Amino acid sequence: MASSFIYINDYGFWARDGFVEAMQLCLVNEIENQKLDSIDWINDYKIELALQSLPLIYGGMSMTLENFLTTNERKAQIVKLIDIIIEKIDLTDNYITGANLHELRKRAMTMLSETGNLNFKSQKELDETVNDSGWNKSDQIADVKDRYQHAFKLLKNLINDEMKTTASSPIDYWNY
Template sequence: MASSFIEIKDIGFWARDGFVEAMQLCLIDEIENQNLDKIEWISEFKSELALQSLPLVYGGMSMELEEFLTNDERKSQIIQLIDFIINKIDSTDNYITGNNLHELRKKAMIILSKNGNLEFNNQKEFDKAVNDSRWNEANGIADVKDRYLHSFKLLKLLINGEMKTTASSPENYWNYK
């Protein structure tokens, strides 16, 4: 599986695209759960995350952090969302599962369809776009939910400016145990 560099101003971390997509989908879901998409920039961020969640370029996925987290207030709002997500991952067994991520991908496809970013001629095309992620076939995700949890912790460190690694740094940030 390909990896993408998640960054702000050349500082960041490498993450497998499956983790990146999960981060995007969970953020989209939490934005909707808290009705924050009424805020213009968050609505635009949510739409961009939905578009980026389509792995059109393997190894080239983006969280669009530099584009949207342009001040401390915005960073703080996203950190709050990440904290909610971390709590959900940590406290439940059914949040980070293939079935739930499949449903979150479906939400992202609906957003893209409503925004006119993707057009589906029929339900079969829509279902194919949703199923292309293969989340619904991923049975072992719950067994490695600690890695998904860790990816959000890394994202939080990055946004808070507490990370110092670059694309050429050793990937020892995944050695968390």
């Protein structure tokens, strides 16, 4: 599986695209759960994350952090969402599962369709786009939920300016 460099201000970390898509989908979901999408920039960020979750370029996925996390207040808001997600991963057995990520992708694609950001010719085309991720066939994800949780911790450290690795740094941040 391809990996993408997730960064802000030239610092970041490499993550497999499956982790990146899970981070995008979980953040979209949590923005909706917390009813934060009435805030213009967060709603725009939610839509962009949903669009980015379609891995059109493998190894080129993005969290678009630099475009949206332009103030300390915005960063703090997203870190709060990440904290909620980390806790859900820790306390809930069915949060990081193939079935749940499949449902989160379905919701994200439906939201993109409803907002006119992505047009599907039919329900069948929407279903095919949802199924392209393969989440519905991923039965073993719950066994490695700690890795997904670690991905969110890396994202939190990056946003909090606690990570100073670059694209050429050794990839030892996955050793936990």
